[in-house]
Amino acid sequence: MAAFRERIWFSKQSNQLGPSRCRANGCAAIDYASFGHPNHCTYDKNTELKGGRPMKRLLLSLVTFSLLSVSGVSNAEELIASAKEFRQYESQINAAREAAFSADLEEQQAALAEAKRLLKDEQTKADKLKAQFASNEEQLTKGSEALRLRTGSLGEMFGVVRQVANDLKSTTSDSILRTGTGNIHTQMPADLDALASSKKLPELSDLKALWQTLRQEAKLSSEVIEFNASIMQADGTTRTEALVRIGSFNVVSNQGYWLWDEQLDAFRSLVRQPNEAGLIANYLSSNGGIGTITIDPSRGALLSINSVTPAWSERIQQGGTVGYIIIALGLIGICLALWRLVALAVIEKGVRKQLVTTHAPDNNNPLGRILNAGSADIGTTNAELLEARLDEAVLKELPAIERGQGIIKLLAGVAPLLGLLGTVTGMIATFQAITAFGSGDAKLMASGISQALITTVLGLVAAIPLLLMHSWVASRSRTLVQILDEQSAGLIAQSLEEANPNNSGKPS
Numbered sequence: 001m002a003a004f005r006e007r008i009w010f011s012k013q014s015n016q017l018g019p020s021r022c023r024a025n026g027c028a029a030i031d032y033a034s035f036g037h038p039n040h041c042t043y044d045k046n047t048e049l050k051g052g053r054p055m056k057r058l059l060l061s062l063v064t065f066s067l068l069s070v071s072g073v074s075n076a077e078e079l080i081a082s083a084k085e086f087r088q089y090e091s092q093i094n095a096a097r098e099a100a101f102s103a104d105l106e107e108q109q110a111a112l113a114e115a116k117r118l119l120k121d122e123q124t125k126a127d128k129l130k131a132q133f134a135s136n137e138e139q140l141t142k143g144s145e146a147l148r149l150r151t152g153s154l155g156e157m158f159g160v161v162r163q164v165a166n167d168l169k170s171t172t173s174d175s176i177l178r179t180g181t182g183n184i185h186t187q188m189p190a191d192l193d194a195l196a197s198s199k200k201l202p203e204l205s206d207l208k209a210l211w212q213t214l215r216q217e218a219k220l221s222s223e224v225i226e227f228n229a230s231i232m233q234a235d236g237t238t239r240t241e242a243l244v245r246i247g248s249f250n251v252v253s254n255q256g257y258w259l260w261d262e263q264l265d266a267f268r269s270l271v272r273q274p275n276e277a278g279l280i281a282n283y284l285s286s287n288g289g290i291g292t293i294t295i296d297p298s299r300g301a302l303l304s305i306n307s308v309t310p311a312w313s314e315r316i317q318q319g320g321t322v323g324y325i326i327i328a329l330g331l332i333g334i335c336l337a338l339w340r341l342v343a344l345a346v347i348e349k350g351v352r353k354q355l356v357t358t359h360a361p362d363n364n365n366p367l368g369r370i371l372n373a374g375s376a377d378i379g380t381t382n383a384e385l386l387e388a389r390l391d392e393a394v395l396k397e398l399p400a401i402e403r404g405q406g407i408i409k410l411l412a413g414v415a416p417l418l419g420l421l422g423t424v425t426g427m428i429a430t431f432q433a434i435t436a437f438g439s440g441d442a443k444l445m446a447s448g449i450s451q452a453l454i455t456t457v458l459g460l461v462a463a464i465p466l467l468l469m470h471s472w473v474a475s476r477s478r479t480l481v482q483i484l485d486e487q488s489a490g491l492i493a494q495s496l497e498e499a500n501p502n503n504s505g506k507p508s
Contacts, residue, residue, distance in 0.1 A: 158201050165192045166196045172217065191209070221248040224244065226242055229251075230265070230267065232264050238266050243258060247295075249299055250296055250300065251267060252284075254284060255269060257280075257296075258270075259300045260300075270306075271307040271308060274294070274307075279292055316454070318447070319451060319458055322425065322451075325418060326415055326455065326458040327458060330461070333412065333469075334465060336404050337466065338469075340405070340473045341476065343403075344473065344480065345476075347366065347400075347401065348480055350362075350365030350366075350367075354367040355487075358371060369397065370484060370487065386491075386492055390488040394488055404473070405470060408466060408469060408473060412462075413463070415458075415463040416460060418455070419456045420456070423453075424452075425451065426448045426449060426451035427452050428448070429447065430449055432448075
């Protein structure tokens with residue numbers, strides 16, 4: 001029997017015909033020549049029916065009815081057989097799928113059971129570890145308490161030993177007892193690093209070693225010994241010279257104090273020896289007797305600071321040109337004030353000598369010249385004329401008495417202004433250094449700051465004594481002028497008494 005192919009068409013909206021739907025464009029055609037394979041169909045785009053309208057549905061029904069009518073009864077039997085065969089095929093597929101699902105279910109159930117078992121084992125192990133941790137913590141607490149009770153005062157000793165080791169380590173790290181060559185280079189019995197960083201109680205041997213180290217330090221610190229060591233010369237070469245160690249404080253020689261330089265591995269001299277260095281020669285020449293010497297208790301720190309501290313001459317140089325001008329003006333003002341004080345002292349001596357002998361005026365002093373100027377008019381009745389002559393004589397003496405006071409006062413006012421000028425110029429130089437090199441290096445700014453501060457100091461140092469000396473000179477001058485005025489008034493009164501002897505005892 002020839003293969004009979006039948007096609008069944010329906011739209012996407014219709015799901016009435018055919019056992020399964022084609023996955024292409026909503027077609028559900030069944031190819032009976034392939035014995036009803038559900039996924040095989042023939043698709044003809046020219047005869048595709050797209051649902052959604054009543055006319056298309058009517059045409060679809062007519063075509064289906066005509067096809068069924070033509071096929072006949074024989075075709076219906078074949079259709080039934082094919083459907084049964086297709087149904088059997090689907091049953092086989094479903095059975096295979098169900099068997100696969102059942103196998104997967106069993107595997108998953110077995111895996112779940114294994115996971116539950118492992119979880120239970122881990123929980124049991126965790127419970128055991130928690131119990132063991134609690135037990136260990138309890139034992140640790142009991143052990144710590146027992147250790148504290150048994151340790152007692154040894155715990156305090158542990159802290160004291162560490163502190164002493166740290167202090168001794170910092171003291172001896174750069175001590176002259178451990179530097180240089182010869183008999184001052186000794187090995188410490190105790191390992192101070194280990195004692196300072198130890199986390200446990202020190203052993204008896206460690207305590208003995210620490211005690212021996214302290215005893216050795218005390219012994220070496222009390223010795224004054226002579227030894228040979230390398231010294232660094234000014235030209236950069238080294239040579240061996242005899243030095244004397246004064247305890248653990250300083251190393252000296254006839255040339256002065258010496259400091260140990262770790263980088264040079266030799267002793268070097270100070271840039272500037274202190275004034276007390278002159279006592280060293282007398283001390284070394286005492287030959288073990290009693291001598292006087294100055295030591296640095298900071299083991300060289302104060303000597304280093306003193307060696308770089310500028311002297312007064314260096315500080316004046318830091319003031320620059322403005323500083324020299326201030327010093328010159330100050331010296332001029334002081335010399336002028338001293339000269340005026342000496343001159344006023346001489347004048348005052350002559351005036352006070354003249355006060356004793358007013359009846360014999362002397363032209364060598366201002367009072368004598370004033371008396372001589374008014375003696376010719378004594379006894380005259382014209383008091384105004386006598387007063388005018390005396391005032392003229394006093395005014396002639398004032399310039400000689402007050403000479404130089406204005407200059408001294410001017411210099412006292414100019415000196416601090418020059419100090420302010422030096423301050424401004426110094427700050428300008430500082431800002432220029434900052435602009436050129438940045439503010440990272442303080443040495444580049446030190447010159448300008450030094451000039452600013454030194455000129456201010458010099459201005460005040462010059463102005464303060466000038467003001468005091470100007471006040472002193474002005475006071476001496478006022479005293480002399482007051483004496484001259486008093487004597488002039490007395491001379492006028494004497495002249496009036498001689499002119500009117502009858503009215504000398506009557507009130508006016």
